[in-house]
Amino acid sequence: MDWTYFHLALNHFPVIGAIFGAIILGWGVFRRNDPVSKVGLCLVVFTAMIAIPVFLTGEPAEETVENLPGVVESLIENHEDFAKFALIAALISGVSALITLVYLSLKKENGLGRGLLFATLILSLITVATMGWTAKLGGVIRHTEIRGTGTTTGPPDTEQKRENTDDH
Structure with a gap:
């Protein structure tokens, strides 16, 4: 096993965690249900924590796949660039969720707790969006079947050779 394996094995957790965290928190x-809200907050914190090793294993994974046939460097760079935004979103929503959990555990009876819950929910929805898009960008690196049209699956010179040898 290497870092690429860990990156591929772990990268689903922040995406799924963000989705389920946002749904349960919402x-x-x-429903104004504090125990359910706390479960959602815990999932948001977990998502932030697991996003860190996923991000850190991305660079070693890049080293493994960048010279494989069919891998386009620009697709890796797009995934890497957007992964930074997803990590930042996850960390911000995770910190917000942690602050909200601490605040709610103090049993303060005012509107601030509710405001913190709504703010964390909004932040977690942003995390869902950034994680989802980052996952899509990562998927197209090796899954040519989900790439948009116009993206070559091999080196440009291979595509040219195919066109030049076509007798039709």
């Missing part, structure tokens, strides 16, 4: 917020 359910708790709108």
Whole structure:
């Protein structure tokens, strides 16, 4: 096993964690159910924590795949660049969730707790969006079937050779 394996094995957790964290947190917020809200907050914190090793294993994974046939360097760079935004979003929503959990554990009875819950929910939805887009960008690196049209699957000279040898 190497860092690429760990990156590929772990990279699903922040995406799924962000989705489920936002759904459960949203359910708790709108139903005014503190225990459910706290579960959602814990998932948001977990997502932030797991996003760190996923991000850190990305660079070693890049070293492994960048010279493989069909891998386009610009696709890796797009994934890497957007992964920074996803990590920042996850960390901000994770810190917000942690602050909210601490605040709610103090049993303060005022509107600030509710405001913190809504703010964390908004931040977690942003995290869902950035994690989802980062996952899509990562997927197209090796999954040519989900790439948009116009993206070559091999080195440019291979594509040219195919066109030049076509007798039709």
